[in-house]
Amino acid sequence: MREPVLIERQGDVVVWTLNNPDARNPISENETIEALEDAVVAINRDESVRVAILTGAGSAFSSGGNVKHMRDREGMFGGSPAQLRQSYRHGIQRIPKALYHCEVPTIAAVNGPAIGAGCDLALMCDLRIASTTAKFAESFVKVGIIPGDGGAWLLPRAIGMARASEMAFTGEAIDAATALEWGMVSRVVEPADLLDAAHELARRVAVNPPQALRMTKKLLREGQQQSLESLLELSAAYQAIAHHTEDHPEAVNAMLERRDPNFRGR
Numbered sequence: 001m002r003e004p005v006l007i008e009r010q011g012d013v014v015v016w017t018l019n020n021p022d023a024r025n026p027i028s029e030n031e032t033i034e035a036l037e038d039a040v041v042a043i044n045r046d047e048s049v050r051v052a053i054l055t056g057a058g059s060a061f062s063s064g065g066n067v068k069h070m071r072d073r074e075g076m077f078g079g080s081p082a083q084l085r086q087s088y089r090h091g092i093q094r095i096p097k098a099l100y101h102c103e104v105p106t107i108a109a110v111n112g113p114a115i116g117a118g119c120d121l122a123l124m125c126d127l128r129i130a131s132t133t134a135k136f137a138e139s140f141v142k143v144g145i146i147p148g149d150g151g152a153w154l155l156p157r158a159i160g161m162a163r164a165s166e167m168a169f170t171g172e173a174i175d176a177a178t179a180l181e182w183g184m185v186s187r188v189v190e191p192a193d194l195l196d197a198a199h200e201l202a203r204r205v206a207v208n209p210p211q212a213l214r215m216t217k218k219l220l221r222e223g224q225q226q227s228l229e230s231l232l233e234l235s236a237a238y239q240a241i242a243h244h245t246e247d248h249p250e251a252v253n254a255m256l257e258r259r260d261p262n263f264r265g266r
Helices: 030-045 067-072 081-089 094-100 117-123 151-159 161-170 176-181 191-206 210-223 228-243 247-256
Strands: 005-010 013-018 051-056 106-110 113-115 127-131 135-137 173-175 187-189
Touching (some): 030 094, 106 191, 117 151, 127 191, 210 228, 210 247
Parallel strands (some): 051 106, 113 135
């Protein structure tokens, strides 16, 4: 039986691979939603994990919703308006909530087209690297629906309101070079180099103290919605915790002694 998401551990980095290449890795099926949720829960409970990489099997990153199921009104796309609302709330919308609360930094290695909810899936990650074969489309309007998985919240934060509006109102795709110019991704590499580039970025992140990393990510998330005063209070509390970790004096001593630190996540 096909696993909807393949999980591979490489040191302190975990790689999640969407594993339905024949259908271009849609994420609207319940088994994929559950697998991504479970993957995040596992990482949040495992403090030895420092970074997660998300990619797709085959030639596509993710096609988003299954268009054939839309046509046939199957799965989450069937039922009355009230049932559809609940299908979204208790279905695909669980993915942005899970990834938003993933405690470690996440990197999307976008290996090919990221369409509709697939585009939004890449935006749910903290960092994004794209293959030259990648393209991104906020294409919901092309099939007569709206971004139902949080894209209207995610996309303007990534590229600004004007460009987000252009993508959402036209539904047209942008290529990897445009995504780089617009700040949607931080790097574009050849397809053969994509995972190596993602792992290289993951190593640059993972070399830092893991507890400080997790708290820094939480502060960046909270900073999107809290007032400055509230964020400063939370920062002070987190800083008090950080100063009392074992990794803090190790970091300071390693810097003063001009050596590599040995962080233990304590």
